[in-house]
Amino acid sequence: MKKLLSLPLTFALAASALAACGPQEDSSSTGGKKESAADKPEKLVMWEDQEKGAGTKDAIKKFEDKYGIKVELKEIPMLDQQEKLRLDGPAKKGPDVITTPHDRIGPLAIEGLIAPIKVSDDVTKLYTESSINALTYDGKLYGLPKSTETPVFIYNKKLMPEAPESFDDVLAFSKGDKGGAQYGFLANWTDFYFANGVLSGYGSYVFKDDNGTLDAKDLGLSNEGAVEGLEYITSWYKDGLFPKGIIGEKAGPTIDGLFQEGKVASVMNGPWSFQGYKDAGIDIGVSPMPKLPNGEDVKTFIGVKGYNVSQFSPNQEWAAKLVEFITNEENAKTRFEKTAEIPPIVSLMEDPIIADNEAAKAVAVQSERGVPMPNIPEMAEVWAPAANALQLSATGKSEPKAALESAVKTIGQNIEANHGKK
Amino acid sequence: MTHRKTAALLSIIPGMGQFYNKQFVKGFAFLFLAICYFIAFLDFLNIGLWGIVTLGTEVPRDHSIFLLVNGVISILVVGIGLGFYYFNIYDAFQNGKKRDNGVKLNTLKEQYHNVVDKGFPYLMVGPGFLLLIFVVIFPIIFMLLLAFTNYNLYNSPPAKLVDWVGFKNFIEIFSLDIWRETFISVFAWTIIWTFTATTLQVSVGIFLAVVLNQKEIKFKGIIRTLLILPWAVPAFVSILIFSGLFNDTFGAINQSILAPFGIDSIPWMTDPFYTKVALIFIQSWLGFPFIMAMTTGVLQSIPGELYEAATVDGASNWDKFRKITLPMVLFTTAPILITQYTFNFNNFNVIYLFNNGGPAVADQNAGGTDILISWIYNLTMTSAQYSKAAAVTVLLSLIIVSLALWQFRKTKSFKDEGMI
Numbered sequence: 001m002k003k004l005l006s007l008p009l010t011f012a013l014a015a016s017a018l019a020a021c022g023p024q025e026d027s028s029s030t031g032g033k034k035e036s037a038a039d040k041p042e043k044l045v046m047w048e049d050q051e052k053g054a055g056t057k058d059a060i061k062k063f064e065d066k067y068g069i070k071v072e073l074k075e076i077p078m079l080d081q082q083e084k085l086r087l088d089g090p091a092k093k094g095p096d097v098i099t100t101p102h103d104r105i106g107p108l109a110i111e112g113l114i115a116p117i118k119v120s121d122d123v124t125k126l127y128t129e130s131s132i133n134a135l136t137y138d139g140k141l142y143g144l145p146k147s148t149e150t151p152v153f154i155y156n157k158k159l160m161p162e163a164p165e166s167f168d169d170v171l172a173f174s175k176g177d178k179g180g181a182q183y184g185f186l187a188n189w190t191d192f193y194f195a196n197g198v199l200s201g202y203g204s205y206v207f208k209d210d211n212g213t214l215d216a217k218d219l220g221l222s223n224e225g226a227v228e229g230l231e232y233i234t235s236w237y238k239d240g241l242f243p244k245g246i247i248g249e250k251a252g253p254t255i256d257g258l259f260q261e262g263k264v265a266s267v268m269n270g271p272w273s274f275q276g277y278k279d280a281g282i283d284i285g286v287s288p289m290p291k292l293p294n295g296e297d298v299k300t301f302i303g304v305k306g307y308n309v310s311q312f313s314p315n316q317e318w319a320a321k322l323v324e325f326i327t328n329e330e331n332a333k334t335r336f337e338k339t340a341e342i343p344p345i346v347s348l349m350e351d352p353i354i355a356d357n358e359a360a361k362a363v364a365v366q367s368e369r370g371v372p373m374p375n376i377p378e379m380a381e382v383w384a385p386a387a388n389a390l391q392l393s394a395t396g397k398s399e400p401k402a403a404l405e406s407a408v409k410t411i412g413q414n415i416e417a418n419h420g421k422k
Numbered sequence: 423m424t425h426r427k428t429a430a431l432l433s434i435i436p437g438m439g440q441f442y443n444k445q446f447v448k449g450f451a452f453l454f455l456a457i458c459y460f461i462a463f464l465d466f467l468n469i470g471l472w473g474i475v476t477l478g479t480e481v482p483r484d485h486s487i488f489l490l491v492n493g494v495i496s497i498l499v500v501g502i503g504l505g506f507y508y509f510n511i512y513d514a515f516q517n518g519k520k521r522d523n524g525v526k527l528n529t530l531k532e533q534y535h536n537v538v539d540k541g542f543p544y545l546m547v548g549p550g551f552l553l554l555i556f557v558v559i560f561p562i563i564f565m566l567l568l569a570f571t572n573y574n575l576y577n578s579p580p581a582k583l584v585d586w587v588g589f590k591n592f593i594e595i596f597s598l599d600i601w602r603e604t605f606i607s608v609f610a611w612t613i614i615w616t617f618t619a620t621t622l623q624v625s626v627g628i629f630l631a632v633v634l635n636q637k638e639i640k641f642k643g644i645i646r647t648l649l650i651l652p653w654a655v656p657a658f659v660s661i662l663i664f665s666g667l668f669n670d671t672f673g674a675i676n677q678s679i680l681a682p683f684g685i686d687s688i689p690w691m692t693d694p695f696y697t698k699v700a701l702i703f704i705q706s707w708l709g710f711p712f713i714m715a716m717t718t719g720v721l722q723s724i725p726g727e728l729y730e731a732a733t734v735d736g737a738s739n740w741d742k743f744r745k746i747t748l749p750m751v752l753f754t755t756a757p758i759l760i761t762q763y764t765f766n767f768n769n770f771n772v773i774y775l776f777n778n779g780g781p782a783v784a785d786q787n788a789g790g791t792d793i794l795i796s797w798i799y800n801l802t803m804t805s806a807q808y809s810k811a812a813a814v815t816v817l818l819s820l821i822i823v824s825l826a827l828w829q830f831r832k833t834k835s836f837k838d839e840g841m842i
Binding site for chain 2: 089090107110111112113243244245246247248249250254258311312377380381383384387388389391392395397398403406409410413414417418419
């Protein structure tokens, strides 16, 4: 027995002796390592979203010519980039510039994976205010916008010759002969991403916007407007205009499938769906969302994709310069031509290149009406409970008011449990 | 002082005891290994052990997670080193004892033969075992330790350090209302799911195998092939297709199968009860062919004389099944049946792909059909609660490991060599 005990004891002794040492001297050396900002790096590494590299090639070439810094472009699926940066960054294999959807900005900034950038007011003025807001977290700007997207009204021109002005028209159309379609209009309104447009249109909000800072303690998802909005949403299910088969997780693909088969005259969906619909042989028309019965616009969630600077980059100032260069008006225009992603640049909204493009214009107009998705990490707690409330109400298992109140309670508790003690 | 004590004491410096015993080659080897060990690992162990105790002290120089990894590896390396060190002392002590007792020590040649003869299996297994430590044990320890940290979004490197928090995560799972309620309801459904789905798939599999084994059945080949098909199609694909088939409004099950019989459409995807029924059905469908194939194999090996004897004794078909076939089948397949249960306990695919744990349930953090594993997945993916997810995983593993161990030990096939 004694023998058995002595083994871990010696081990513990040795461990504690060693643990007292640690890296004593190298803490000072890291401080001196930082090179002065003026030092030009030989090359910068940039991670671009998959299949979007073509849009930035020209800009990169010009940047290389202008500053004499080589830029290495790698295409990595946008949503994988954060995960990769988390490992590659500390290993010093990471990029200088990454591409991120704006709702990840908050979490990434908290984790310390991306760095704030400093640009002049002249630069930020180029972009729409909402897109700059979307990339701002805790009062600091964390990148420049690359493109913006938001759900719009997509219709099958064969079944619905013209986009309706208001949802009352859509309702009338859905109750009428529907141009021969099975359904007049379908939307994935048990998914909070899509439903929020309606709720916000009636006056709800997710987090109170306090001069650009979101207050996670002030939830507006169960206010009067939200209840009214959910009642409106539920009425579509109650009247049988939305079938039960488009509730829950699988609703999105089901709607896509029905629309591609030509059984639905119109849907609410984002620009990412255009190509699939066209490939299915549907002649689509795109317009901003029709007005709600209360005369308000549908305030859809806007997503802004941005270029951000990695915290691990030794050349953060040059990386910021690259971001600034790539997103400037001229390069953004080229990028739009190549990738059809709409850059939120104010002057381009009137430019014929966007104004004459029906789909691009619809997205641009709808983007101005919408609100940016909250980019604070507390948003992660909102999606599931909010979707639950929508689902419970749509299936008639709870009243809209009760459903929303229960969701807000759950969200509040989760925020308290997971984000309470920062 | 006796030889054994002197030798053991001298061995505090590896190899010295062996020198004292005049086994010079062995002594040199030990000393050399020890020196190599220190030269190679000293820095690494220093940082590693320091890191696992403190998890870093300075941002951004220290990356807690990397330090944790280094620390775990250091502990393993120290463990191996200590094992070697212990052997070194033990060896000196044993040889000293031999000298005390006046027994002649092995010569170098004899030592060599000794190693080759007795130690050969260990020599062969050794490298694989070392690999096993780093490939199997290391990740488990790492995960286990994560459960005792506060690794989440707000405490994640490089911006912040991770700290040890003891049992806080486990306490919170049971003390915070929203966690406890979710955990309990998810756990209850996980147990029901495991037992119903697996038992159903096993009984259907055995039943079909026995039926198909009857002499009177014709076209056995074709029927067996047909029944094996669910297993042949990748489950990933079948589940997604099923999720379409079960759609409340557009699915073929409601529209084309139930409607002609005048049955109203059943809310397969939107009512928790029916979703559970659908899931159990799908899992049985996916799982039975394997059991059937296996049972068919076992049935071939049951000697016909047993049945003949039973027939002579006047046993009915049911008696024969109950007294001969079933015990034989269960005895041979028990280990695999148990793994079927543990597999379904963690059957992420079918839950996630069918309805992503849905439909919604009011006032809790998980969907109506989320089992523990799919719940953990959502936890880590949406809220970045890494340490809490690790804690739930530890609880989950404890349950599975203890159940599996208990079952395995109860099973006869692990005790006896055979039955016939």
